[in-house]
Amino acid sequence: MAEMMKAVVSYAPYDNRYEDYPKPVIGEGEILLKVKGCGICAGDVKAYHGGIRIWGTSEADRYIEAPCIGGHEFYGEVVELGAGVTEYEIGDLLVSEQIVPCNECEYCKKGIYWMCTRSAVFGFKQYANGGFAEYIRLDKNCINHRVPKEFTPEQSVLIEPIACGMHAVERAQIQHSDVVVIAGLGAIGTSMVNIASLYLPKMVIGIDVRENRLEMGKKYGADVVLNPMTCNVAEEIKKLTGGLGCDVYIEASGSPKSVTQGMDSLKNLGRYVQMGVFAEEVKADWNTIGDGKELTIIGSHLSGLTYDSVINGIKSGEIKTEGLISHKFKLEDWEEAFKTTESPNAMKIMLEP
Ligand SMILES: [Zn+2]
Ligand SMILES: [Zn+2]
Structure with missing residues (x-):
């Protein structure tokens, strides 16, 4: 009989079960971790709600x-x-990057492992079972980093999401003369305000529809915060920039409206970075990109090569974490935790076995 552990197992949309699951058995080059905490990503919630990007339209996709x-x-x-x-x-505390690279594809061979064609993110494949469990197996290809012993559980869990945010900010190639907009101030967006501010640009503007998040944005270094429910964001940004618009717009909300808002807010030759994930298709006037403003459209996926800087930044205090985890639940209370992600005062929520 295999040794068992407790885990939250996804069977189908709206069918997650907290149950006994075989404790992983490790092989050569592998590591067994006793999970101390695991954050809930928007992707985990989308998986639970049957998100089409995750469940596809049939077995085939x-x-x-x-x-x-x-x-x-x-x-x-x-x-x-x-x-x-x-x-x-x-006894070492470790965090493992969210992707388990194949080490064989063209991207892995070039060191661009976050674009690995196998695309095995923990929590979505049986050979990369995730952290909603008492134990987790780290494959020999995993990219692991030591978590400093003085980190709080919250800080330790935030390493992955902040690393994704840092990658998106890096993709924007911020210059000191830039006006930078971060749209969507969840835990990652708020942290991006923090990281973008460290580049010392001309101005950082935070956007969200929730007042409590705008307050967080200010605490994390936004010079200005704007709420699209109470103002026309593109007009306000033009007023703040002598009628020109912003240089950089990082989309971190996953709301289709934020895309057109960004294209309207950007100045000629502006850079648009897509970091948020959408539940639906986005409609926008592509003429703004070419014939209109000659925009640069940039994607951002996972967190390539940013974990070490995030860990160092949290250690030095330059990367702030206070308030980014709003709720903590026991693993067995996963259902309440998932529901709480939709509550107005929620930021990042974490589970502890
Ligand atoms: Zn995530
Ligand atoms: Zn690969």
Whole structure:
């Protein structure tokens, strides 16, 4: 009989079960972590709600390999080391990057592992079961980082989402003369305000529809915050920039309206970065990109090569984390935790086994 552990297992849309699941058995080069905490990503909630990007329209285009254990924003303690693992010791606290690279595709070979064609993010594949569990197996290809012992559970769980935010900010190639807009001030967007401010641009503007998030944006370094429910954001940005518009617009809300708002707010030659994930198709006038403003449209996926800087930044205090985790739940209360992600005062929510 296999040893068992508790886990939240995704079977189908609206069918997650907190149940006994075989405790992972590790092989050569692998590591067994005792999970200490795991954040809930918008992607985990979308998976639960049957998101089409995850479940597809049929078996053929399905991304998730159910039944599997969700959660990619985890950290934990090393409790077992496979043969050949020499860089870590029992008791080390580790975070593992959210993707398990194949190390064989063209991207992996070039070191651009976050674009790996196998695209195995923890929590969506059976061979990459996630952190909504008591234990997790780290594959030999995993990219692991030590979590400083002094980090709080909240800080440890925030490493992954902040790393994704840092990648999006890096993609924008901010100049000191830039007016930078971050649209969507969830935990990642708020952290992006913080990180963008560290580049010392001319101005950072935060946008959200919730007043409590705008307050957070200010605390995290936004010079100006705007609420699209109470003003015309593009007009306000033009007023703040001598009629020109912003240089950079980083979309982190996943709301289709934010896309057209961004294209309206950007100045000629502006840079638009897409970081948020949409539940539906987006309609926009593409003439703004070419014939109108000669915009640069930039994508941002996962967190390539940013974990070390995030960990150093949290350690030095330059990257702030206070208030980004709004709620904590026990793993068995996952359902209440998932529901709470929709509450107006929610930021990031974490589970603890
Ligand atoms: Zn995530
Ligand atoms: Zn690969």
